[in-house]
Amino acid sequence: MNKVKVIGIGDDGKNGLFPHYRQWIEEAEVLAGGGRQLAFFPEHPGEKIILGKGIRATLERIAGFNTTRRVVVLASGDPLFYGVAGLVVRVLGVENVEVHPHLSSLQLAFARMGESWQKAHVESVHGRTMQGLAQRLDGKETVAVLTDEFHTPAAIARYLLRFGMDEYRAFVAENLGGPEERCGWLDLHEMATADFSTLNVVILKRAKGFASPRWELGIDDHHFSQRKPEKGLITKKEVRVISLSEMKLAPTSVVWDIGAGSGSVSVEAAKLAPFGQVFAVEKNEADLENIEANRIKFRTDFTVLHAKAPEGLEDWPDPDAVFIGGSGGELGDLIRLCAKQLRPAGRIVVNAATLETLTRTLDFFREEGLVFRITMLQAARSKPILSMTRLEGLNPVYIICGFREEDRKKEENK
Numbered sequence: 001m002n003k004v005k006v007i008g009i010g011d012d013g014k015n016g017l018f019p020h021y022r023q024w025i026e027e028a029e030v031l032a033g034g035g036r037q038l039a040f041f042p043e044h045p046g047e048k049i050i051l052g053k054g055i056r057a058t059l060e061r062i063a064g065f066n067t068t069r070r071v072v073v074l075a076s077g078d079p080l081f082y083g084v085a086g087l088v089v090r091v092l093g094v095e096n097v098e099v100h101p102h103l104s105s106l107q108l109a110f111a112r113m114g115e116s117w118q119k120a121h122v123e124s125v126h127g128r129t130m131q132g133l134a135q136r137l138d139g140k141e142t143v144a145v146l147t148d149e150f151h152t153p154a155a156i157a158r159y160l161l162r163f164g165m166d167e168y169r170a171f172v173a174e175n176l177g178g179p180e181e182r183c184g185w186l187d188l189h190e191m192a193t194a195d196f197s198t199l200n201v202v203i204l205k206r207a208k209g210f211a212s213p214r215w216e217l218g219i220d221d222h223h224f225s226q227r228k229p230e231k232g233l234i235t236k237k238e239v240r241v242i243s244l245s246e247m248k249l250a251p252t253s254v255v256w257d258i259g260a261g262s263g264s265v266s267v268e269a270a271k272l273a274p275f276g277q278v279f280a281v282e283k284n285e286a287d288l289e290n291i292e293a294n295r296i297k298f299r300t301d302f303t304v305l306h307a308k309a310p311e312g313l314e315d316w317p318d319p320d321a322v323f324i325g326g327s328g329g330e331l332g333d334l335i336r337l338c339a340k341q342l343r344p345a346g347r348i349v350v351n352a353a354t355l356e357t358l359t360r361t362l363d364f365f366r367e368e369g370l371v372f373r374i375t376m377l378q379a380a381r382s383k384p385i386l387s388m389t390r391l392e393g394l395n396p397v398y399i400i401c402g403f404r405e406e407d408r409k410k411e412e413n414k
Helices: 019-027 055-063 085-092 105-113 133-137 153-162 237-247 264-272 285-297 331-341 355-367 405-412
Strands: 004-009 030-033 047-050 071-076 097-100 121-124 142-146 168-174 182-187 200-206 254-258 277-282 303-306 321-324 347-352 370-377 380-385 388-393 397-404
Touching: 004 019, 004 085, 019 071, 030 055, 047 055, 055 085, 071 085, 085 097, 105 142, 105 168, 105 182, 105 200, 121 133, 133 153, 153 168, 153 200, 237 264, 237 321, 237 347, 237 370, 237 397, 254 264, 254 331, 264 277, 264 285, 264 321, 277 285, 285 303, 321 331, 331 347, 331 355, 347 355, 355 370, 355 397
Parallel strands: 004 071, 004 097, 030 047, 030 071, 121 142, 254 277, 254 321, 277 303, 321 347
Antiparallel strands: 142 200, 168 182, 168 200, 347 397, 370 397, 380 388
16 A cells, blocks of 8 residues: 655755655655645646645545555645644544655744754744734743734734734744745834735744743732722732632633633633633723733733623633633523533632622532532731731632532542
């Protein structure tokens, strides 16, 4: 049986291929790939198949060829680096595929820069949303970003500037390996208004000596923008930290923050789940400005909805964790919806300042078949008094965490 050969190719076409790669391509009876790759071989006598929309169905069709025909799939650069080869292997089976890489665009870009890249952080917005990029980039010294026709270098620059991330300069490498190759350095303001070839790589370098603020878990309350004169409408740091620990967030978690207030929980959740998604809903229009100010200040790119929950929640992806800091009198409806949408091993965390809210939460959890645990937190903070120090108590808060019985059994058996 012939193995399908996935061969990487650069912008210099067949001229950049090893001789044995070229021989395999010439001997192929079926040649598949994107339109740009196939265009390098206009005289090829074999059957040509364009990989575009419906690529999985096309690959399943190709899977039937390799028993009797020699098949080559052409791909850009290193096909296993954000390329098509991973999908080819999944569809056809690793035992039926050989992958033969070319130089990746990042190898070439860093070579043009003359810098090593083993410590670079890599992001791709090729066919993906830019949302969440801010928290993933923040604090990184060197970042390589793979782009597409919509998420251009200019769009990336405008996005970063919106979050105040102007400590970066950019090296943009276009048409690498081809006759129209162009590389150069720009600051973000220059890049935001410039035009670029569709084929490009962006490398961001942080200015030497720049130290971005370090926001570890448990950001002090005074750092957040809050509503005034009603300052204090914020989930206090001590309560926030324990609530977040009960949510058991993973880097890819989907989080709902209901009754977001200043957005403090959303900010910290976004930092704990930089590759996930955070959704905040707040009914009070006066709080939206503070949420936006905190999104920008802490470089956390999450979705904000101005509505009275549960309005709009049905349009969000199912959550791994839900935080309810305020219910607007709709606690029962909220818990019913969240319990229905909750993913396996998901958690609902409710903060209650009154005994009535505590008992109602427990009743609603029981109705939805959720087990729970309760933490009553009453903290005190030090305050100076003359030359001495006293403790000032914070209001007690009940932190109620609801989850499914099977999840508790798994936890107990660990």
